[in-house]
Amino acid sequence: MSAVSSSLRLLHAGWLLAGPARAFRAGSPDAGAKLSVALEKLGPAYIKLGQMLATRPDIVGAGMASALEHLQDRLPPFSDVEARSQITRAFGKPVEALFSSFGGALAAASIAQVHRAQTSDAPPVRVAVKILRPGVREQFARDLQALAFFAKTAENFSAEARRLRFTAIVATLAASVALELDLRMEAAAAGELYESTKGEAEFRVPHIDWTRTSASVLTSEWIDGILLRDTAA
Structure with a gap:
């Protein structure tokens, strides 16, 4: 994959993750659900990241970890x-x-x-x-x-x-x-x-x-x- 292709894929990921990131910073109760939807759209490597976060409520909070559990x-x-x-x-x-x-x-x-x-x-x-x-x-x-x-x-x-x-x-x-x-x-x-x-x-x-x-x-x-x-x- 070329640097251009990698950059475009990362820009796409950033665009999809921007909404969940804003919701998380604002303490929105649906931040986890929004992140889950974004990770599913991005593909298996990002879903794998979500699976890891689902096991770490100490990092992302119990609500978000629970919202990400279905990715497992x-x-x-x-x-x-x-x-x-x-x-x-x-x-x-x-x-x-x-x-x-x-x-x-x-x-x-x-x-x-x-x-x-x-x-x-x-x-x-x-x-x-x-x-x-x-x-x-x-x-x-x-x-x-x-x-x-x-x-x-x-x-x-x-x-x-x-x-x-x-x-x-x-x-x-x-x-x-x-x-x-x-x-x-x-x-x-x-x-x-x-x-x-x-x-x-x-x-x-x-x-x-x-x-x-x-x-x-x-x-x-x-x-x-x-x-x-x-x-x-």
Whole structure:
């Protein structure tokens, strides 16, 4: 991406974020909702930032953190047709050859969404199928290049930016995202945790179905659970 393209993307981001920033400074109760809408429009890298802020009420305040929580798993899903196409592209066979049933999306975030399904094995096994969003790798690449350009420019002109090490922050985000964009990495980490805890009676980690896992699709044993943020449960 050229410097001109990066500058234009950052100008667009600045324009969309100006309203939420003014609302936040004014103490408006709808600042979080406005920021959430802006981040969704800007794309996955910015949504990822919103997800991080949702976990830091000590920084942004409880109201804004609560307004941003839906970015973690309640974004609009992509279609079931596209989800099935992603699976077919990943494994070279139709969904019906892998799963006896395949439901709609249950949760969707910036990088992927999750479906409940049953394998075509005998007997069938209930599984969770995580599928990358179409084009998400390319979108993240563009966003991260723009953010890297901004960080470098800011450090060239601002001592405060150099102190905060903007370029290092963006590099760390890029490295983290690179791991998340290859679901085999997540599967490998989950597999190691499964092996190290399978003897623990009170600790349950889903088993990875490697025959139905690829860089863009992760299939694991379905386990009913409770969200960490669901303190009432």
